[in-house]
Amino acid sequence: MLRQSPVAALVRVTANAVLLLAAASPVTARAQAPDDFVPVTDAMLQDPAPEDWPMWRRTLDSWGYSPLDQIDKENVGQLQLVWTRPMAARTGEITPLAYGGFLYVPQAEDVIQAFDAATGDFRWQYRRDLPDDLYGFVGGNARNNRNVAIYDRLIINTSDDNFVFAIDAVTGEEVWETQIFDYQVNSATHSSGPIVADGRVISGRSCRPWGGPDACIIAAHDALTGEELWRRRVIAAPGEPGNETWGDVPWEGRQHVGAWMVPSYDPELELIYMGTSVTSPAPKFYLDDPSNSYLYHNSTLALEVETGEIRWYYQHMVDHWDLDHPFERLLVDTRVSPNPDAVSWI
Numbered sequence: 001m002l003r004q005s006p007v008a009a010l011v012r013v014t015a016n017a018v019l020l021l022a023a024a025s026p027v028t029a030r031a032q033a034p035d036d037f038v039p040v041t042d043a044m045l046q047d048p049a050p051e052d053w054p055m056w057r058r059t060l061d062s063w064g065y066s067p068l069d070q071i072d073k074e075n076v077g078q079l080q081l082v083w084t085r086p087m088a089a090r091t092g093e094i095t096p097l098a099y100g101g102f103l104y105v106p107q108a109e110d111v112i113q114a115f116d117a118a119t120g121d122f123r124w125q126y127r128r129d130l131p132d133d134l135y136g137f138v139g140g141n142a143r144n145n146r147n148v149a150i151y152d153r154l155i156i157n158t159s160d161d162n163f164v165f166a167i168d169a170v171t172g173e174e175v176w177e178t179q180i181f182d183y184q185v186n187s188a189t190h191s192s193g194p195i196v197a198d199g200r201v202i203s204g205r206s207c208r209p210w211g212g213p214d215a216c217i218i219a220a221h222d223a224l225t226g227e228e229l230w231r232r233r234v235i236a237a238p239g240e241p242g243n244e245t246w247g248d249v250p251w252e253g254r255q256h257v258g259a260w261m262v263p264s265y266d267p268e269l270e271l272i273y274m275g276t277s278v279t280s281p282a283p284k285f286y287l288d289d290p291s292n293s294y295l296y297h298n299s300t301l302a303l304e305v306e307t308g309e310i311r312w313y314y315q316h317m318v319d320h321w322d323l324d325h326p327f328e329r330l331l332v333d334t335r336v337s338p339n340p341d342a343v344s345w346i
Contacts, residue, residue, distance in 0.1 A: 083120030124172030158190035204259030242295035256280030
């Protein structure tokens with residue numbers, strides 16, 4: 001599915017990409033030739049090279065920090081624009097992925113483009129063949145995506161039509177795809193791409209009020225094959241721990257607890273961390289007893305990477321106001337002496 005047709009609107013590349021190219025050219029690695037492409041490993045994702053930005057927040061702890069120091073307060077005023085490139089029309093909240101001298105840029109409606117980071121030379125474009133009726137089912141917000149992931153020789157992403165898919169990082173050709181939901185039956189959507197944690201593609205979704213409780217899941221797929229390894233609902237079901245927190249709300253009435261942001265991962269503990277959103281409706285007196293906790297809305301979840309089991313959770317508040325807590329979890333190593341009677345994660 002390799003196409004190189006013109007895109008619809010001319011906008012500038014994100015400021016971060018422009019600044020990097022403008023001032024750091026003496027140390028910027030040139031793009032790898034196809035035969036020289038170095039496959040990305042788990043070890044490389046856990047300790048990226050300083051010049052690479054191989055995931056949404058660069059590192060699995062979601063710090064969003066670059067160790068590069070060539071641009072500083074003394075020379076930042078000397079930055080100049082080096083190149084711009086046209087991108088797809090419509091909304092975007094993207095962070096390009098930088099690896100091996102290439103920029104991989106996700107865009108609206110499942111367009112991904114690859115550029116030589118130093119020169120801006122166009123390498124390839126992937127444009128997913130989306131159904132004509134798609135956005136009538138999933139809504140216009142599904143057009144947005146924040147990021148892509150990289151593993152081995154693959155660029156991996158989630159799609160507007162409820163797939164997770166991988167394309168060749170050198171050619172842009174599709175390698176595998178796996179359906180999460182039938183969008184005409186279940187209208188869950190993706191507004192963020194995945195991370196890769198120990199060879200597993202970890203992705204959440206914005207499950208939308210009419211998607212029902214089965215739409216509200218976090219899923220893991222084999223990064224090389226696309227095989228689904230597990231999926232974890234983030235709404236407690238009958239017969240599961242936390243079911244009682246929904247009171248008399250029937251299963252089909254439990255909805256909209258999404259996990260739509262990019263996960264974080266601790267490879268030492270082998271735990272994935274994701275935040276969850278509010279219920280729909282948000283004011284709990286519309287659901288049942290306002291004092292119920294309605295797990296696992298507005299929580300931080302720690303999931304075992306191998307099984308998807310919830311090791312522990314922390315609910316930040318019972319949210320009646322749609323304040324939402326799904327955003328990235330920054331992982332910090334620090335010494336603490338918590339009271340075992342006061343926390344659930346010891």
